[in-house]
Structure formats: structure tokens, C-alpha cells
Amino acid sequence: MSLKNTAERWGSVSQLLHWTIAVLIILIGVVGLVMGELPRTPKYFWVYTAHKSLGLTVLALVLVRIAWRLYAGAPVPVPGTPRWQALLASLTHAVIYLLILAMPLSGWLYDSASGLRPFRWFGLFQVPKLAAPDEALAATSHGAHELLFWVLLALVAGHAGAALYHHFVQRDATLARMLPRGWIPAPPAKDSE
Amino acid sequence: MNIKLTTPAAVAAALATLLAATPALAADYAQAAGSTLAFASRYDGELFTGRFPDFDTRISFDPAHPEAGRLEVTIGLASAVTGNADRDSTLRTADFFNVAQFAQARYTASGFRKLADGQYAADGTLELRGVRKPVTLTFTWTEGTQPVLSGKAVVKRLEFGVGGGDWADTDTIPDAVNISTRVVLKPL
Numbered sequence: 402m403s404l405k406n407t408a409e410r411w412g413s414v415s416q417l418l419h420w421t422i423a424v425l426i427i428l429i430g431v432v433g434l435v436m437g438e439l440p441r442t443p444k445y446f447w448v449y450t451a452h453k454s455l456g457l458t459v460l461a462l463v464l465v466r467i468a469w470r471l472y473a474g475a476p477v478p479v480p481g482t483p484r485w486q487a488l489l490a491s492l493t494h495a496v497i498y499l500l501i502l503a504m505p506l507s508g509w510l511y512d513s514a515s516g517l518r519p520f521r522w523f524g525l526f527q528v529p530k531l532a533a534p535d536e537a538l539a540a541t542s543h544g545a546h547e548l549l550f551w552v553l554l555a556l557v558a559g560h561a562g563a564a565l566y567h568h569f570v571q572r573d574a575t576l577a578r579m580l581p582r583g584w585i586p587a588p589p590a591k592d593s594e
Numbered sequence: 595m596n597i598k599l600t601t602p603a604a605v606a607a608a609l610a611t612l613l614a615a616t617p618a619l620a621a622d623y624a625q626a627a628g629s630t631l632a633f634a635s636r637y638d639g640e641l642f643t644g645r646f647p648d649f650d651t652r653i654s655f656d657p658a659h660p661e662a663g664r665l666e667v668t669i670g671l672a673s674a675v676t677g678n679a680d681r682d683s684t685l686r687t688a689d690f691f692n693v694a695q696f697a698q699a700r701y702t703a704s705g706f707r708k709l710a711d712g713q714y715a716a717d718g719t720l721e722l723r724g725v726r727k728p729v730t731l732t733f734t735w736t737e738g739t740q741p742v743l744s745g746k747a748v749v750k751r752l753e754f755g756v757g758g759g760d761w762a763d764t765d766t767i768p769d770a771v772n773i774s775t776r777v778v779l780k781p782l
Contacts, residue, residue, distance in 0.1 A: 441684055442760040515678055518637045534642075536677050 405473045410578040412473060418466040419579060422459055426501065426557075429455045430550065446518070453512055454523045460505035467498060479573040493560055500553040507546040514539035620656035620663060623779035625649075626740055631669065634772045635751075642681070648673035651777045653743065657735055660706035660714050665731075667701040671722075690756050696723050703731065716745075722754040731775075740778050747773040 403412045411419070432452045439445040478487040509531055512520050516534025521527050532538055567575035568585070577585050631649045635642060648670030655663040671691040675682055686693045703718025713734050720729040733745030749771045751757050757767055 441680065442689070443763070443766060444760050515680070516640065516642065517678055517681060519640050534677055536679070539678070 406470075406475055408477050409574070410476055413581070414469055415466070415473065415475075416579055416581065418462060418469065422462050422466065422501065425455055425459050425462070426504075426553075429459065430554070433550070450520065450524065453508060453520055453528075456505040456508050457522060457528065459501060460509075463498070463501050463505075476578060479567070479571075479575050481573070490563065493556055493563075497553065497556050497560060500549055500556065503549050504546065504553060507542050507549060511539055511542040511546055514542055620654045620659060622654045622782040623652070623741065624782055625651040626778040626780040628778045629776060631667075631775045631777075632773070633674075633749075634774075636768055638766055642676055642678075644674050644676035644682075644685075646670065646673050647675065651743075651779070653777075653779065655706070655735065655741075655743075657737070660708050663704070663706040663714075663716070665701070665703045665706075665716055665718065669699040669701070671697060671699055689759055689761055692723055699723075701729065701731070720749065720754070722749075723756060725754045727753050740780055743775070743777040743779065745775050745777075749773055 403410070404414050405412045406415050429452055432448060432455075436445075436448045436452060439448060478490070482490075509528075513530040513532045514535045516530075516539075519527055564576045564579070567573050568577065629649075629651065631646045633644050633646075646669050650668050652666045653664065655665075672686055672693040674685050674691065676685070685691055688694070691699075699720065699722040701718055701720050703716035705717075707715045707717070709715055709732070713732055716731040716733070718729060718731060719726050727750075729747050729749055731745045731747045733743050736742040736744070750769050751767070751771050752762060752764070752769050756771075761767060
């Protein structure tokens with residue numbers, strides 16, 4: 402399999418980044434939604450630290466991913482894709498990239514402005530604060546963090562739904578080309594190919 | 595005291611009585627606007643400060659006779675604010691101030707000491723969370739139409755059970771909490 406992306410397929414680097422980030426975001430999202438229900442005692446603070454640490458990991462991976470995409474390019478839409486669908490997909494991808502940058506950044510800002518305790522990435526090294534303790538800024542960034550999550554969730558649902566639509570209804574390679582060859586049956590050849 | 599100032603001798607006797615009773619001249623003051631009561635601690639090394647906007651001070655004090663001084667402070671524990679709503683609500687729980695059961699803390703002292711550096715010390719008693727323990731307040735007194743008491747004290751939180759259980763680790767939250775206050779006083 403090619404490391405770099407080709408006109409037909411995503412290479413292994415892009416695939417690995419795509420799916421690693423996707424799994425991490427699902428994990429972080431679930432933890433983020435439930436951690437507020439935990440008793441607020443030091444016994445459970447590691448859950449918050451894990452949420453933040455995974456979030457900053459995603460931030461780093463997204464930066465790598467965007468750099469790789471700029472370097473390695475992206476496959477073109479599968480043949481026969483209507484122009485409006487290709488545009489909508491590109492727009493969705495662009496906004497998802499922005500959101501998965503904005504999510505960890507708003508969380509980091511919220512953590513900084515809260516000023517509750519130092520944040521050490523997986524307990525290993527201290528992460529600098531983006532802002533001094535500020536109750537209003539903490540409230541704003543927390544609100545943004547939550548709101549952006551729901552926007553991201555909606556877009557990811559649309560993105561995944563479109564991939565499944567391509568695979569099961571259109572029966573084209575859109576989903577298969579983001580996976581290693583042979584992981585899912587190649588769609589049957591269509592008349593256009 | 596019922597003194598009849600009928601003769602010069604009686605006046606002199608009355609004055610002598612008053613002078614002898616100088617401690618009784620210690621002026622009584624109540625807290626005026628602009629007063630603050632603050633505390634500072636750390637979580638995992640990260641400094642935070644808080645205030646009790648709801649506190650009230652009564653003091654009887656004459657700098658010339660500190661031994662006759664008396665001080666009484668009541669503190670509304672639920673008023674504690676630290677710049678973070680999550681931390682503030684945690685402070686009100688049973689793990690910390692337990693405001694549902696102990697809404698107020700009280701600090702009382704009588705008989706102050708004058709220190710070599712010109713400050714005063716009150717060896718008082720803090721009643722917090724149902725526990726009474728000695729706490730010394732060191733303060734300066736600035737005379738004026740509204741005298742100002744500026745004081746500091748160190749409270750060992752664990753003596754009072756503030757932050758017990760999961761919060762008891764002093765590597766995370768030190769035992770010693772620094773208290774500072776600036777009380778603007780109006781004569782009663």
C-alpha cells in the first residue's frame with residue numbers, strides 16, 4: 402500500500418491518522434459527556450486529565466494530518482459524483498478540520514481560564530496555560546467547547562452517513578478507499594468504470 | 595456609676611476613677627465598608643485565593659491597652675468565592691465547610707499582646723465546622739477617623755476537618771491556609 406495519497410485512494414498515513422483521530426474523538430466525547438457526573442473529588446480527577454490529555458493528543462495529530470494532506474494531497478471524488486455533492490463534501494471536511502482544531506483549543510482555554518489545578522499531559526509534563534484564571538473567559542470557552550461538540554457531532558454524523566450512502570447505495574469506492582485494501586469488499590464494478 | 599460632681603474633691607475623685615478604669619475607655623468599633631477577609635492556598639502547587647464577602651467584625655481596642663482588647667468576627671462560610679464556581683460549590687460541601695450544618699465560623703479573642711515590631715497579636719479561638727482551636731491573629735492598627743486593622747493568620751485546615759477524606763493529602767492541598775484581612779472600622 403502506498404504511504405502517499407493517490408488520485409484514487411488514501412495512503413496508509415492518511416488512513417491511520419483519519420481512523421486514529423476518529424476513535425480518539427469518540428472516546429474523548431463519551432468521557433467528556435459523562436465525567437461531569439462523577440463525584441468531584443481528587444479520586445476521579447484522573448478522568449479529567451485523561452480527557453484533556455487525549456484532546457491535546459488529537460490537536461497534535463490534526464496538525465500532523467493537515468500538514469500531511471497539504472504535502473500528500475487527496476484523492477479526487479469518485480467518478481460520477483455530482484458537483485454539488487463534491488462541493489458539500491469538501492466544505493464538510495474543511496469545517497470538520499476546523500472543529501477538531503477548535504475543540505481541543507477551546508478545552509485547553511477552558512482549563513487554563515478555570516485555574517483549578519496544573520494540567521500535566523498524562524501526568525508526564527506540565528502543559529502551559531493559555532490564559533490567566535478568568536471566570537468569564539472560562540464560562541465562554543466552556544460554552545464554546547460544548548456547542549462546538551454538538552456541531553461536530555452533527556457534521557460527523559453527516560460525514561459518516563454520506564460514506565455509508567456511497568458504500569451501500571451508490572456502491573462506489575468512497576468508503577473502501579479510506580480503509581486498507583481488502584478490509585471491506587470492493588464495491589462491484591459499475592457501468593461507468 | 596452614679597457620681598455627684600458637687601465638690602472639687604468629688605470631681606477629682608471621679609476623674610481618678612475614670613483614669614484608673616482606662617481599659618473601659620477602649621473604643622468599640624464595628625466593621626465599615628471596604629473591609630476584606632481573604633484566604634490563599636494551593637492545589638497541586640497552583641496558587642488560588644478566595645474571599646468571604648460576608649463577614650462581620652466587632653472590636654474593642656485601645657492601642658495603649660491592648661491587653662483589654664476584645665475581638666469578635668463572624669464569617670458566613672457560604673459566601674466564599676475563589677473565582678471558580680466549581681471550586682466554590684465544592685467548598686460548601688460536607689468535605690470542606692459543610693455549610694448546611696455549620697453556616698458560620700466565629701473567631702473570638704480577648705486580651706491582645708503588643709509585639710516588639712509594633713504589631714499586635716490576638717491569641718484567639720476559631721470555631722469552624724464545630725471545632726474550636728486556638729488561632730493567633732497578628733495585626734497592625736492604623737489610627738484615623740476610621741481605624742484600619744490589617745491582620746494575618748495561619749489556619750491549619752485539617753485541625754478543623756476542612757478538606758478531609760479524599761482531599762486530606764497535604765501534598766495536594768497544604769495544611770496551612772493563609773488568612774489575611776483588612777478591616778475598616780467605624781466607632782460605635
